[in-house]
Amino acid sequence: MTDAAGKPAMDEDTIAFAGKVFQLARLGHAPELSELLAAGLPANILNDKGDTLLMLAAYHGHVDAVRALMAHGADPTLANDRGQVPLAAAAFKGYAAVMEAMLDAGAPVDGAGPDGKTALMMAAMFDRVEMLDLLVARGADAGARDAAGLTPLDLADRMGAINTGLKLRQA
Numbered sequence: 001m002t003d004a005a006g007k008p009a010m011d012e013d014t015i016a017f018a019g020k021v022f023q024l025a026r027l028g029h030a031p032e033l034s035e036l037l038a039a040g041l042p043a044n045i046l047n048d049k050g051d052t053l054l055m056l057a058a059y060h061g062h063v064d065a066v067r068a069l070m071a072h073g074a075d076p077t078l079a080n081d082r083g084q085v086p087l088a089a090a091a092f093k094g095y096a097a098v099m100e101a102m103l104d105a106g107a108p109v110d111g112a113g114p115d116g117k118t119a120l121m122m123a124a125m126f127d128r129v130e131m132l133d134l135l136v137a138r139g140a141d142a143g144a145r146d147a148a149g150l151t152p153l154d155l156a157d158r159m160g161a162i163n164t165g166l167k168l169r170q171a
Helices: 012-027 030-038 053-059 063-071 086-093 096-104 119-125 129-137 152-159 162-170
Strands: none
Touching: 012 030, 012 053, 012 063, 030 063, 053 063, 053 086, 053 096, 063 096, 086 096, 086 119, 086 129, 096 129, 119 129, 119 152, 119 162, 129 162, 152 162
């Protein structure tokens, strides 16, 4: 049986299981996620908003879940339906330990979604100095431009992010 898009239709039990798996990522239940991943659960499954398990764990600040997902092949470059990548979500939320875990596991420091916004740009926009410092120390390009041609400094200025703007001017 298939749905209107020609994809295999899921039964109610499968939908309920998927909901529980995404909730495990949201809540940071690393041991349960690790067990499911080891048993064959794909690390890069998407929910109805295009969020991966890694995106949900990163956005909610769950470093152990992020580590578990990355160890099982979660792709840190997959953008959700809003064009956001997990590293940028962690920068936006201010989760340094999550960012470090993803970077340590190989996430590209200048990875971006279709809009070209990197984690450094998100840190700059939302005045997250600690995130900015961490990303620059890890090699982020402070002169990178997004799809509209804006740099992290341009974005900080547009958002009135005084502290990150000053940091970027001093760099």
